[in-house]
Amino acid sequence: MTHGYNRLSYWWHEAGLEAALEQTPELPDTCDIAIVGAGFTGLWTAYYLAVEDPSLNIVVLEAETPGYGASGRNGGWCLGEVAGIEKQLMNPAHRPGALRLLRAIQQTVDEVGRVCDTENIDCHFQKGGSLTVATTAFQAERCQHHLQEQHRLGLDEDDIRWLDPQESRSRIDTTTNHGALFMPHCAALHPLRLVHGLVRCLRDRGVRIVECTPATAIEPGLVTTVRGELKCAITLRATEAYTDSIRGQRRKLIPVYSLMVATEPLDLKTWENLGLHNRETVAGAQRTVTYGQRTQDDRFAFGARGGYLYGSGVKRTFDAGDPGLLEVARIMHDLFPLLRDKAIDFAWGGMLGVQRNWQPSVTYDPETRIGSAGGYVGEGVAASNLAGRTLTDLVLKKNTAVSELPWIGASPRRWEPEPLRWLGYRVAEVAERQMAKSEMKHGRPSRMAGRVVDWFSG
Numbered sequence: 001m002t003h004g005y006n007r008l009s010y011w012w013h014e015a016g017l018e019a020a021l022e023q024t025p026e027l028p029d030t031c032d033i034a035i036v037g038a039g040f041t042g043l044w045t046a047y048y049l050a051v052e053d054p055s056l057n058i059v060v061l062e063a064e065t066p067g068y069g070a071s072g073r074n075g076g077w078c079l080g081e082v083a084g085i086e087k088q089l090m091n092p093a094h095r096p097g098a099l100r101l102l103r104a105i106q107q108t109v110d111e112v113g114r115v116c117d118t119e120n121i122d123c124h125f126q127k128g129g130s131l132t133v134a135t136t137a138f139q140a141e142r143c144q145h146h147l148q149e150q151h152r153l154g155l156d157e158d159d160i161r162w163l164d165p166q167e168s169r170s171r172i173d174t175t176t177n178h179g180a181l182f183m184p185h186c187a188a189l190h191p192l193r194l195v196h197g198l199v200r201c202l203r204d205r206g207v208r209i210v211e212c213t214p215a216t217a218i219e220p221g222l223v224t225t226v227r228g229e230l231k232c233a234i235t236l237r238a239t240e241a242y243t244d245s246i247r248g249q250r251r252k253l254i255p256v257y258s259l260m261v262a263t264e265p266l267d268l269k270t271w272e273n274l275g276l277h278n279r280e281t282v283a284g285a286q287r288t289v290t291y292g293q294r295t296q297d298d299r300f301a302f303g304a305r306g307g308y309l310y311g312s313g314v315k316r317t318f319d320a321g322d323p324g325l326l327e328v329a330r331i332m333h334d335l336f337p338l339l340r341d342k343a344i345d346f347a348w349g350g351m352l353g354v355q356r357n358w359q360p361s362v363t364y365d366p367e368t369r370i371g372s373a374g375g376y377v378g379e380g381v382a383a384s385n386l387a388g389r390t391l392t393d394l395v396l397k398k399n400t401a402v403s404e405l406p407w408i409g410a411s412p413r414r415w416e417p418e419p420l421r422w423l424g425y426r427v428a429e430v431a432e433r434q435m436a437k438s439e440m441k442h443g444r445p446s447r448m449a450g451r452v453v454d455w456f457s458g
Helices: 010-015 040-052 085-089 095-118 137-152 165-171 191-204 240-245 268-274 323-335 380-395 420-442 447-456
Strands: 030-036 058-061 077-079 130-133 161-163 180-183 186-188 208-210 215-219 222-225 228-237 254-263 281-284 290-294 300-305 344-354 361-365 370-374
Touching: 010 191, 010 344, 030 040, 040 058, 040 191, 040 370, 040 380, 058 228, 077 095, 077 380, 085 095, 095 186, 095 191, 095 380, 130 165, 137 161, 137 180, 161 165, 165 180, 191 208, 228 380, 240 254, 240 344, 254 323, 290 323, 300 323, 323 344, 361 380, 370 380
Parallel strands: 030 058, 030 228, 058 208, 130 281, 228 370
Antiparallel strands: 077 186, 130 180, 161 180, 215 222, 222 228, 254 300, 254 344, 281 290, 290 300, 361 370
16 A cells, blocks of 8 residues: 655655555554654754663654655755744844854764764755855845844854856856855755655664554654554644644644745756855845755755645645646746746745744753654754754653754743634735735835734744
8 A cells, every 4th residue: 555655746756665564563552752743853863862862762653654755845945044043143142142052053063074074864965055145135245244233243244245247147047146245154954855864764773663554643752543542651743733632732832834836957058157056055136935956866856835735724725726836837937037948847835834923942851751852934944943842852761952942841821713814814915915015016015014914923
């Protein structure tokens, strides 16, 4: 029996790891630590726990198969940033802790590379840095202001620097190019190969991964699943955008869609002209969130932030003709005209988890022995590793720099009930488009639209 997983994304198709789930592992009766969710957060947490204490009996529960969610559908950016960090950096009272968190996530990019080397995980990891390209004069002005703010707050040229138009164009050929911000703390990788590499490591270390077993409730000492109950000393939730499926967890996070396309393999002449010779990741400086990378088999994989479905709706797959995917292709062609005559071989979508304050968090209650991590707002490939190490130190009561990072214990309020959250998201989308139009026309953002977006994003 196969479940069509190779249709979930280009990554699934390329890896050739179509899941055959003819025999689902039995659900054990007890364990020391139960981890709900076999995406990056759950797998990294299990990995570091198993490394630190091999005697632990760890069970990872997964509703589908490892990498089914965002971990097997994302843009493959291992990015040294944390969503919402700038809000903390701008607050003098929070700045020291925010800088520690920022430094920790920057170092996490190398930590992911180290584990891949140590464990022989071939996930096409290449640390080429990241480009944010300004395609208008106003975007360049805004990027340079951002750079000045970052340097004022404690970063330097080794963390982020400005590339003039000539150097920027030598790295990536866009329709227009007014320069770019370059940040070295980013690696391109194949996310699903990383997932399955971690799964192999965990199984070799005796960690049991129980697939096709959705959890329906979590309480102290017990996880209830559709296949029975699992008694455990400690429970860690790593369910990201699928958190609503667990009783009592509704509205803690909402699923927001991100959509991607991947071209046919491009010839070397095209890449000579297009750039990304070190497999830098690339984003546009426009309001729409975009992200692209050169894959190891020389495709261009490009994505943009999608939308939110009423009632936190969940879609398993997207048709190639979906209007959102067609819009992603249009944005890609507008930014990179060299790709207009190239075939698009793959188109897909996936969900990212968003908390009400649009920032990630890690929690652990030593009394109930229940913990969680998530809410990465699309920046989870690296952040999930740091979250896994954070949860490990909290569970094992280790007093480390990681165990004292300021994203621990944050508990934002829940999202508004429907139809308020759908209306709020739609209004914010319209406001953001208005900001983009105002910038193009007047060279400055709309203050009123900006207030709406600020309200919605916390």
